Amino acid sequence: MDAKYEQRKKMIYDFMCDDMYVPMKIKELAIVLGVKKDQRPQLEQILNELMTEGRIVCSKRGKFSKSEEKKITGTFQAHPKGFGFVSVEGEKEDIFIPESETNGAMHMDTVEISVSPAVTGRRREGKVLHVLERGMKQVVCTYQLNKNFGFAVPDNPKFGSDIFIPLERSKGAVNGHKVVVEITQYGKKGKNPEGKVVEILGHINDPGVDILSIVRAYGLPVEFDPKVMTQVEHVAKPVSEADMAGRMDLRDWQMVTIDGEDAKDLDDAVSLTMDHENYILGVHIADVSNYVQEHSALDTEALKRGTSVYLVDRVIPMLPHALSNGICSLNQGEERLALSCIMTVNPKGEIIDHTITESVICVDRRMTYTNVKKILADHDPEVMAEYEPLVPMFEKMAELAAILRKKRMKRGSIDFDFPETKVILDKNGNPVDIRPYDRNVATKLIEDFMLAANETVAAEYYWRELPFVYRTHEQPDSEKIQKLSTFINNFGYSLHIGSDEVHPKELQKLLEKIDGTSEEPLISRLTLRSMKQARYTVENTGHFGLAADCYCHFTSPIRRYPDLQIHRIIKDSLRGRLGEKRIGHYTQILPEVAKHASEMERRADEAERETIKLKKVQYMENHIGETFAGVISGVAEYGFFVELENTVEGLVRVTSLTDDFYQYYEETYELVGEATNRRFKLGQQVRVTVDNCDRIMRTIDFTLADSDEN
Template sequence: MKNKILNLLKTNKQMLPGEIAKELNVNSTKEFKQFVVTLNELEDERLIHNDHDQYVLIDGEEWIAGRVRDVSPFEYAVFDQDKKVYVSKAGTDLLMDRDEVLVHKTKQKTSVVRIYQRGVTNIVGKFIKYKNRYEFYSDVDLHTSFKVTNKADFKLKPGIKAVVKVQKYQKPLVVEIVEILGFEDQAGVDVTAILTQNDVRQHFMKKVKHACDQIPSHVYKKEMKGRHDLRNLLTVTIDGETTKDFDDAISVEKLRNGGWKLYVHIADVSYYVSEGDPIDEEAYKRGTSIYVADRVVPMLPFVLSNGICSLNPDVDRLTLTCEMDFDAKGKRIGYSIYDSVIRSDARCTYGKVNEYLENPDSVEEYKEFGPMLQEFSNLAKKLNEQTIARGHILFETQEPYYVLDEKGMPIDVYVKEHGWSEQMIEEAMVAANVTVAHELVTHEFPGMYRVHEQPDPQKLQSVVNLARILHCPCQIDPDQCEPIDIAQFLDSIQDENTKEILSSVALRSMQKARYSQENLGHYGLALEEYCHFTSPIRRYPDLLIHRMIRRHILEKKNDEKTLNHDRYRMEKAALHLSQKERDAVTVERAVNDLEATKFMQNKVGQMFEGVISGVTSFGFFVSLDNSIEGLVPLRKMVDDFYQYDEDTMTLTGESTGKVFRLGTRVQVEVVEASVPKRQITFAYIANVF
């Protein structure tokens, strides 16, 4: 019925409800109820609009649904997936960043006709004393003043940071204080402010805590009944030094045919978190754990994530196991998926596994399970050969790690290294994810797939153009580009700086990976079937996949009602969980920007080397060797007048002919590190040859 309504509105610009019902031959009371429900669903999905009289199609041309960005004192920009339109602030109700609105565009004017949802409800800022009264200033300039209704209820002091909640969207914005965060220079307050500003759920409500009180602290014998008992199977976890939640463990056995049997054991979170219970509802709202410099904001309470669901050594744990057989070349030749109970023999770390594989005598405590680690490494090499052969695109990206002191100040920063043991685990987890996705697809069971669609040829053309500018041979055809074409091109680049730049541009040309109830394949991994199964402690889509495995594979509840319920559940959750993942990335980047400016603020006047990582009409960005990035603004380049060429992404001096382009290694001086703006400004000194 949805498609029929949309097609009618494509043909007829606007229609009364009765006219639509008549065209669809809606006659009975039951049909009419379904008709009304469908209209409401289409409105909720931002596909049609009801102006209280007639329905119109939100076509992206005359009617545009999108998010607001406050771009200047005079106008708002409204972005949808494909375009943006500008709306004058004159005569418009107060809008704010991230408001979700409907815009009507005519020849006479462009106006906002509906506000679907407010993007800003809580605002973080600080109080400043001005003329014997306290004024609230938001951390992000919202182009408005504030009227705080409950200041008298709090003992305010200069520099106190607070969270205020909007009561009325008008000028001045009417708000009330809902939380005092502490003084702005207090350890962790700045990070808390960013989390709060981005509506991150940082506390668990009483009903969630009460539900946690019912969670057992250990596994009972009765809970093991019917499960595969793998407690005598040599099993280890391999994670980072600071990891506290272990949701995956591995076991490896050498087979007589020269191949291997790989067991990937994943914490059975679905056993402890039932669909619709308070813990589950809160986990769904969070969508994912968020990892920032000084803390983890977990998807699940610590009693689960660090307790009964964490695959700690020397304790029984309930798991779902994906058991896979591989031949001597690393090709999967068989598999089974089942519920199990394991007992991890050791908690290994990436660093020590790398050290052991290089020199077994250097890590005495790993000798007991060293032969298994060696076989795991041998298997991983074969899996990696399969990965390379199919064309998995390996993007060169830098991930910073900040070392903080007791006051929450960064005292060091380094780029996280990705060693062979990390690659081993990645190969094992991808293999398990592919296997589980294959099982769901083969039997047409409902699933939550991790999809990555083909890139836009126009965006890929920018990679080809840049490769030409940087004198890198490139045979990519943007109109017929397979993943292996991009993978081989990036692998062929010898210069590391050039490789990093082109990898970054290639990454930006890709579509965003997302979650979908449809299996659309994963372009970046060059896979036809893929899902997330291996991290249910920190990702809700993985928890959903576990439920689908339990319901449809293990318990075989495949009646039409259950299948339809789960298909609808997957469809409804996909959009929300994709957005929560994007929100988490935004927050993590914001905190990294904060720590970067804090780290550089006492280095003003110092010299650093780096690579030009971006060129714009207003200057160029330089990425230092420690991954920190800053801007050399054109207004500071007083030696010449520089012209920006968008096609070549270069700045060229009119008099000197000096050219600034991507990949050039330069020396810069730190001239400013603004913590409130989270921005670093450099001055160009010289090229480095």
């Protein structure tokens, strides 16, 4: 359209936005606006466009008026560059807030916004009307001292501005101290927020202070209340004969725990025997609910925490160590209370029978993933001799795990095999090595058995129509799947999409087809990005990624509250206590339990990622100027990310590519040189040199190595 047309359109819309405007029919509008008869079709076209864009509406009587702005409440997510997004519960897309329309809102504030009826870009746009509640009342900062006052620089770049600290409210902090600042005034345009130091974490260079700063920034509770610890003393007692009464006695069953070398909270044991051609698989889980009674101080604290948090240098447990590493840990040679899921599995991998029962167990050996791998994969004679009585059971376990996995894959379960990161620290918390976490035959074996138990328990309680907490994973967003489908067509692959939905088997087939190809890293990542996050819900909607009709988390009550919660439901059911009143109780509390647990899981995941990112930056600081081989893992208009073999990821900025002007093509995820047609795309192998590391922003900058610049 020409500029004059756009001017007329703007003029007509502005006219209708005027406070003095009264709704009019098209004839009246034409007269008032001075539109001639031959220009009437253009006026109609403009009005139709404005209606399509949602900026105006037409009443039943044919009168046109400006659309009323929709007012909604949500959480403001700030961006370091000043703009932000508001996430609204139940809404698929966040609403974009330009920097000029934030109205003093800060990161995580609850805000009321008005949403513009016009969709000018890819997202709806809005403006903040009111800040209803401040989200960040305390901020972790680095303290800077001036002569007569101090100021604190927030660790979180989303906070947006430094905080003024009067000298008398500094608590004696000095330059370089990591401090927790309580905000006393949130400031306004042209004036910084004010605050007071409430805690000094230590100097920025002191060992452990970097991780402690992240712990405080995410509000992770570390210490347990004295009331909780007093209760632990009373409940953490050896298993007595009275405790065992009425339980299935499995103490003479051959069973083991299989965990990492450094694991201390051993909450699952496994056993396997044969009944002719069928496998009798036992998954035995610590009966934590026996020690953590509902509504007790222990339970209240566990619910609040929601999950244990595994950071690079420490674990922040959901339950005190006296429980999680003590009476609730299935330690070798010690009698323990458990909830057992005993499954009869036929040679096809079908679970043809199962029993869920309260039990008492005694683990024969505490095994590690490393030693089980040495037995099953390496056939190490020394290790096989050490564990000789258990070797036949391990071999049968490997056989069954392969059968279960094959059956799961047949139905369409998706297995993303991206390497997790293991960071090795010295005694001062400095990273000395970073490597991919080893996922081997032993880790997969335990994974297969836990999945089987989780599905079996979930299906049992789903069909009994009792209140429960499920682990659900929704269908991917149809728009993202369509984009993925269009993109993979470039490589000769396709997805069968029916009724705007894709079956997980289609994605699994795709991953199988690309296995070992040069485009595998690229398509695998895009497939993962098209998926939604799993969460806890009271409705069973299935688990897309596992292609499971029913799924729950039953196997880790020491470290996940939903597991502990469903253990209570199972025990109430086994003991015949699930009457109308108890069912009503669970029906009432479980939605909030599921929602809170999902939120706490997100918080824990983010904190864990943040500590790993920080240690990766610290590690690469010692390698500035060195060159590494890597793979392009992300492409954007400002550059491309490269992942090294040790899982470290850094950015090659487009401004550092001086040989050409590079254009970003979103549909193919490529940067293309205008003159040279040189391309950088996902999955491409490159060599990069470490250029810069920023601890505050947790970023690593790479430049292309000399050999890759030509």
